[in-house]
Amino acid sequence: MALHLAILAVLASLASALAPIPFHRSHRLLKGLAFLLLAISGIAAVTGGFLALFAEKPAELLLPVGLPWLHCHLRLDPLAGFFLAIIGLITLVVSLYGPTYVREYQGGPQPLLVLTLFTGLFVGGMYLLVLAADAFSFMASWEIMSVSSYFLVAFQHQHAKNRAAAFLYLLMAQVGGLCILLAYGVLAAFGDGFTFAAMASAQLDSSWSTIAFLLAFVGFGMKAGVVPLHVWLPQAHPVAPSHISALMSGVMLKVAVYGFIRFTYFLLGDILWQWGVLTLFIGSASALLGVLYALMQHDLKRLLAYHSVENIGIIYMGLGLSMIFAGSALPGLATLGLIAALYHCLNHAVFKSLLFLGAGAIIHQSHEHDLEQMGGLIRRMPVTAVCFLVGCISISALPPFNGFVSEWLTFQAALQGSALQGGVLSSLIPLAAAVLALTGALAAACFVKVYGIAFLGLPRSRHARKARIPQPAMLTAQGILAALCLVLGILPTWTVGVLNRIARDLLGHGLPEATAHGWLWLTPMDPRQASYGAPLTLLGIGLACLLAYLLLHPRKQTPIRTGAAWDCGFGPLSPRMQYTATAFSMPLRRVFRPVWSVSEGLEDTGTGRAYRLKIGDWAWLKVYQPLGALLLAAARRVTLIQGGNIRAYLAYSFFTLLFLLWVIV
Amino acid sequence: MIGWLLAISQALLFLLAAPLMAGWVKWLKCRLQNRKGPPPWQPYRDLAKLFGKEVVLAETASPVFRVAPYMVFSVTALAGSVVPLLTVGLPTSAIADVIVLIGFFALARFFLALAGMDVGTAFGGMGSSREMTISSLAEPALLLAVFTLAMTVASTNLSTVIAHLATEPPQLYPSFIFAALAMALVAVAETGRVPIDNPATHLELTMTHEAMILEYSSRHLALMEWAAMMKLLLYGVLLANLFIPWGVGLTFTPAAVGWGLLAITAKLFFLGIILAVTETSLAKMRLFRVPQYLSLAFILSLIGLLSHVILER
Structure with a gap:
């Protein structure tokens, strides 16, 4: 049943690519058909994924297509089901958001058909990828995903910048694909054939399995965008249409993480702790550098793309901890790390898509990409402002929203480092926790900047002053994701209970204690060690707010008097006097200066002198x-x-x- | 049941005692500077006065500006209710461990900084930018200091940590000295005291917290000020009960709670003196010296952690 639904999802997404071709003359029909089929595929994928999570045993199917000696093997186990549900969920929301958003491209130089065709293929490729159970169909769907997303990045190819970004993306996707192919090659050489079942039973000595691991690490890391393989990400994500950015950042990066987990935990099996150290190190570097580079951006979508690097880093940190513990024969703690990483995958998919859809709404209404030109949007687009605020709080890992829970679990995993034997390792792991703390704090700073500059204050340009409320469908899409951010944040025990099934499937070990104390309390190891009552937190904040309001608010309601803001007695304030995004991040730029290649100075513009600041990425330059x-x-x-x-x-x-x-x- | 009652009354005590702590430090500072100074209960009068005033909002203020004081106040109050003040083992302390507590601080700060950016003046943006810079450097140091304790006790639950440290025979952990020093440095930075920020000034070159709340008036201002006082008390209680845990009630008997009250009063009394003396003897630091100060805190907490791993395992 679950697998049939999954196949239905694949077919519906492929149909959404192909079915509208005859109707490409009517924009209305084209959009309606394509996005309706995409929504159906999303619903089917979410349902199928959920059924697979609760199924007794994985569903398998052999399709009589593919190579003559290697038919297409499909398998839907809890891990695949989880990622299938993530893809389906975001696809569903995007298909709600898409029809109004793509109105912008109607009558543009590119036919809309190109967009819907490759969106369908892209989503279908991702569905197929998580279902694949042999190397051939895995690589085929990987390439479908990569190549069709290349066309989506290059959609507005009249700009040279977009072509360059798309080319870089394709190049890196191909190099990454090659590494993955080689990694499968190593496994296939030792195992008997190209099916995952055969590869999983392959007996590798530790040097060959390390080679396979490193190849897979580079291959999947390139797609996931870990430092220093991230350079395509901040170039490709901003130039794609916003709903595609949401799919790429929210989902495609997770598919790469899926591939990495599948390869390491399922196919390689015997994990060495050294792999975990590498993963943890690269993850920490990605998290910290990602957020530091994000802080310096003032193109909204580029900033969000750098935050994807950060969040992938956090996911890799959880995976790295899990692998270290798994390699040190501590399966219980390995489970904790894995669950933290999987939880963050889900959370990042939800809040990053929410933020990209919010950014898309801003761009759609004001045609501004640059934070320095925005301001005061909370008055023009109040619903988007509320949803975007939820996204900002979630991504900054603040309670009671979802980003906090997964980071909290990662912290808990990192704090168990003293269970390890080696002194060096057990003192390095808390350092990773410190990096995570710094990352979270910097992310909060960055999103205060984003929200404060874009939504609060005074409009800095005519476009921002004239922005209008987006269409209801766009608002609904954002509202659904914002609600999910809250639900995933205050009901972590349910989510962890579901993720437990995946961990039991992969590691043979769950976290029985985590959910043993009812839905109110999340207790990963032992209630005496650590507990988090997320619903009570929300209740506490709500109650305190209500009490403060009831007790301290005056009974007599008089209209509130307003006056001009304090201008130091120098006359009226103008929007140009506000802090800018560049100014906001200036103290941090001074503190962490060596991290970026900074060139700043004054330049003559003819009419006067202007401040010029250029932030370069060392990885790109060096x-x-x-x-x-x-x-x-x-x-x-x-x-x-x-x-x-x-x-x-x-x-x-x-x-x-x-x-x-x-x-x- | 008695646990919940005690938890609620402790939270209320926390709310009500916060202005007294701030007033006590202020009075001491004035005495040390040979001034007469307002009495320690002056903050209560100030708050009462502010609650009675009429609100004047800036024309450019958005709803965030009006929601923020309530959020900042209630999140800080919630943070206060989960920290063991008089006794350990209260049911509220299971809601949040120390990482969640730091998350609460961050949430309150997030809204405070947003409120600063809302009106669209340069002052607010300046305050928010500085606040977020300082806190993003302080938070890792704080967490690392807390982790040192957490790893010693193998728990991040504040109640468990304090109960464990209070019941075992007094012994000197070298790591705790470093952690306590680091946490004290962070506490000074996070509560906006000299030498990082000066709560008594409105000079634009020096202020951080005051710049963010410059546009507030009346009850909104009162809530913001009260939250700041609670934060000061909160850091005081954390320092006092984590590093000098003796005296905290371990049961819910009236005697234990009474001793707990006495003990925490004495500890905060002395912490207030230390704070007032350091504030009087130090000058405010330049903003761009603050990162060095905070990296010192970070290094101290790192040394604490390493000495725990090397010496005490």
């Missing part, structure tokens, strides 16, 4: 640019043989033929 230059130089050398002389070419062919004959005979 690793990718030299590498690109090197490749280009090497390619130039090779062009020497391409002289344009027909006799030389004939000679090449002749010698190649001779060489081949020599090799074969």
